[in-house]
Amino acid sequence: MKRLVFDPARCSLCGACLAACSAVKKGRIDLVQSRIRIETAGSRKPLRAAVCAHCEEPACVTACMRGIIDKGADGLVTRRWEECFRCAACLVSCPVGAVLEDTDRKAFIACDLCGKAESGEDPLCVRVCLSGALRFEEETAASADLRSSYALQMFAEQPAAPTDPTDGQWEEIARMIAEECGSPVTVKELKSAQEQLRRDAEEGM
Amino acid sequence: MSEIYQDIPWRRHEDLDRYAVRRNVPVWIGGKKVIADRVVKTCCPHNCYDTCGELVYVKDEKVIKIEGDPDHPITKGHLCLKGFANVQKINSPERVKYPLLRTGERGEGKFKRVSWDEAMDWMVEKIRSIRENYGPEAILEYCYSGNREHMAKAVAARLWNLMGASKLVGSFCLLSGVAGSVGTVGSQFTMDPQIWSEHAQTIFLVGRNCTATNPHIFPFLYRAKERGAKLVVVDPYATGVAAKADIHLRPRPGTDGALALGMIHWIVKNGWEDKQFIAEKTTGFEELAEYVKEWTPEYTEQVTTVPKAQICEVAELLAKTDTMFETGYGQQRYSNGHQVQQALACLAAVCGSFGKPSANYDCISGMAFPGITGFADNAAVSVPEGAQIPKTRLVNIAAVAKAIREAKEPPIKGVISYRGGLISQQPDVDYTIKAVKSLDMFVTIEQFMTDDTDYADLVLPACHYLEQYGVHPSYWHNWNQVLVPVCQPPYECVPDIEIFAELGRRLGYEKYFPKDMSGLDWCRLLIGKEIDFDSCVSPNGPVRDPEKWCPEVPYQTFDTPSGKFEFRSSKLEERGKKFPGHYDALPVYYEPDESIAATPKLAERYPLNIISQHPSFRTHSQYYNLPWIKEIEGPARVFLSRKDAADRGIADGDKVRIFNDRGCLENITARVGIRLKPGVAEMSSGMWVKLGGSVNKLTKLIPAGPRDILAENGILREYDPLLDGNTGSYFNTLVEIEKMEQEA
Amino acid sequence: MEARQQRILYIDTQRCMGCRACETVCKLENDLPVGPRYTMVAEVETGCGLTEKLNFLPVPCQHCGDAPCVRACPTGALYKRADGIVLVEQSKCIGCHECLMACPFGVPQFGANGRMQKCTMCVHRIDEGTLPACAANCPAEAILCDTPENISKILRQRYSDKTVAYGPFAILLQEAAE
Structure with missing residues (x-):
């Protein structure tokens, strides 16, 4: 099964993945409601992505007091969120910090890979990550990519620091999000989301 | 006894326990200790320089583990990736089990x-x-x-x-080179690497992708380098061994012979040739010196694309230092293959690189041809006593x-x-x-x-x-052991x-x-x-080949008609009077059959010269179907230079189509980078046709070597493999590559 | 055990020539199917013009001193043995992949059971006093497994002091015997 894999070395903290996630799931750009979050050290240094790993033996499934979280035969961790009474056991027990409260649904939720697990197609958050920091990969491919990029660092000149999307790329990202959500998204909105993300990071949120 | 063993009345069933080196041996498999019934010593008989010594662990008539034989003086307990994959191969559920x-x-x-x-x-x-x-x-x-x-x-x-x-x-595979080599040198020998690695000042390695085909040479190359020796590699492709070279010369495919002539020119022009060796042990030098006059560095650069400064630098190094010539077989898989090897042998002779522990010449050991030379008595088996054998x-x-x-x-x-x-x-x-x-x-x-x-x-x-059972003396080193069955079939x-x-x-x-x-x-x-036969059968062996056939420091004498190294080959000249073809007494350069210079019209349509090296992952087409190997190798790839890729709008990882008039390959993954110079592409050999990757869909049936056997449709009355020698000229193949449109 | 006596796997990249024997010897030693790769040889192209070069780097577990995977593991399945070898107790693993995300080298692997598994430095062989399979087999003698001090000694013999006799392992064994 493919999973979301995050390479902090390539991430410029542009926030496009968070914007895309909330746009798809909430119909608006709302970073707090994004099911993928980037944990940072200070405002510029991404450390890891907190996003549901669809664990082999998910702590949330055991923890859930209503038994509404399931580990499917296909590997996906799914939730019947309509029945959630928000005990927060899943959030507390999640080892990767992937669970959040959906303020509209009044339920705890986590990334469901936008239903792309079966087809293996890239979800929107991956498509808008133009630097390749966020990838949708089998763990074997992820391991091979990580090993190769480590080897590259060893032999080649230091890789260039990741850069923010260019204006053209911002437009491309906005177009992709709008196409997927069916409602317009402006570059301005995206850039202000990015500023918000960096501010939050700075403040250690 | 294994439950998968099925009795066939006429298949021999022997006690194999007598070949055990040790019995009831604990061995680790997946972190668990298993007691193997026996360990048997044998060697790998694949078509490879190394002929590795192996220790094979057998339990219930099933091979459970293989490791290198640490007592083997050349391979020293190390095996290649295929060696270990044999456990997966021999136990594969996909084997043909019945007629x-x-x-x-x-x-x-x-x-x-x-x-x-x-x-x-x-x-x-x-x-x-x-x-x-x-x-x-x-x-x-x-x-x-x-x-x-x-x-x-x-x-x-x-x-x-x-x-x-x-x-x-x-x-x-290699006889065109052998023809060029035998024509000038006579009988073929190799010097064990532990000798030259201690004495040579320069190693000149041509056309051999050692990573894949000769991995056990590396400790010896490193030993020589650590002593201060220089390693010069000639290969159009950036191989693993080229990555370790002090100087890597990258000629246009098929022009290694021209490169050698250019170097001879520079050496002779500067008077750096080994005059004593030439006077005492060679004939025909003046004629060669006359012929190479036209091979100025400028002209050589024009033909080979190797910068003339590099040609001169390496020529000087070869002439002024004690040089070990280790020639492979890649350089002679062109229709001019024998000329390439003939020129390389002449270059070695001009440098005096024969017959010394520090400076010698390796092409192939005569032990490679048991029907013709060496200690094996092939006729005793193939021509039974008392039988009437018709000439066919x-x-x-x-x-x-x-x-x-x-x-x-x-x-x-x-x-x-x-x-x-x-x-x-x-x-x-x-x-x-x-x-x-x-x-x-x-x-x-x-x-x-x-x-x-x-x-x-x-x-x-x-x-x-x-x-x-089997007998496979190495054609690179001089150690030999009999292959014994380690388990029942x-x-x-x-x-x-x-x-x-x-x-x-x-x-x-x-x-x-x-x-x-x-x-x-x-x-x-x-x-x-x-x-002594028994000394090379497990639990014994390996043993050194007899000195008579495999002298420790070979080429102190030459068994050519003149008894000397022949810059002007009398054997090839004689042979040329009898048969049609390219029998030149001197290593006269000519272009490969298909190349941008020989067939410029064709090259307008198919401008890329595709070469097909032997990768680590296979010996020829074997092992291609094994899961372990497939996982490591990944999908079929073609390597391209950045320029050629850019000209065609191809990016690294794109799927491409490779084609010429003979065939077409599709859905090959393009790998763009530094491994090749513009004008050259590489796709490894041995992938299977039905799995979509055989480069031989593109290659042409033009046997390399002096004798034109196509004129005789390949059907001969008389044949001397050591002088008429033929090789598939796989590498003089022109193709075009284009990006495949992605399906939406 | 003092830190400097910890064994490490060291790759002499001047020697590795990309034959990939370490990959299959590892599969055989650890009885691995297709999927988990305890080591993998990465190929990197560098330079341009006359400096163009292929480089090879086998990437087994580095058994880091302060291992990020051990720190990232939420269940304590990953741990460091007293001699520094990083191991996993599979029964404690929940397959959350945090170790894969934390490891800078992409080392953690996941087999059919979804639990983490990885290079153990052939701990079973180490405990018997032999080298890991990849180090014992490497045809180029590029994979070294020893204490940092001894590896440093081997490398100095290879690349600086040209007067010593060949065979770093032989010398070390000799010293050990004395």
């Missing part, structure tokens, strides 16, 4: 299981009918180096000789498809194929398939369902090399020796294939009397 008779059309791959008796009866009936209708010469074996040991081939040769079948001769026509393996299609009086009607991938490994796949389809009988003895088996009438279950697999012996008995030659003759007895007969 299979074709039920569908040729190429459909539909078969039914038959018994060995039915299979043998079918073969005997077919052979008899072909013999009656067309004569015995309508039968031909096809055999090459899948298992490169010589024993089964010699037993099969006994049968073909008795029958009067057409005889397969030659090679499509010879078919050259470098043009075998042509011979099958063109032979008359009689035509070739039956082919029995073993130890070779006829369809995937011969040049021009589509042409070869047409040849195979024209046969009345095509039998393959195979371990897996390959490209060949799909077209076979009868598929016989072959043994892995660990399940049979599984299912209904039968060792090749026993298949041919049984077929011989059923064809009426009981007298010559005695039932009580074991594989070990055959090996004893083949190895001859110059070597």
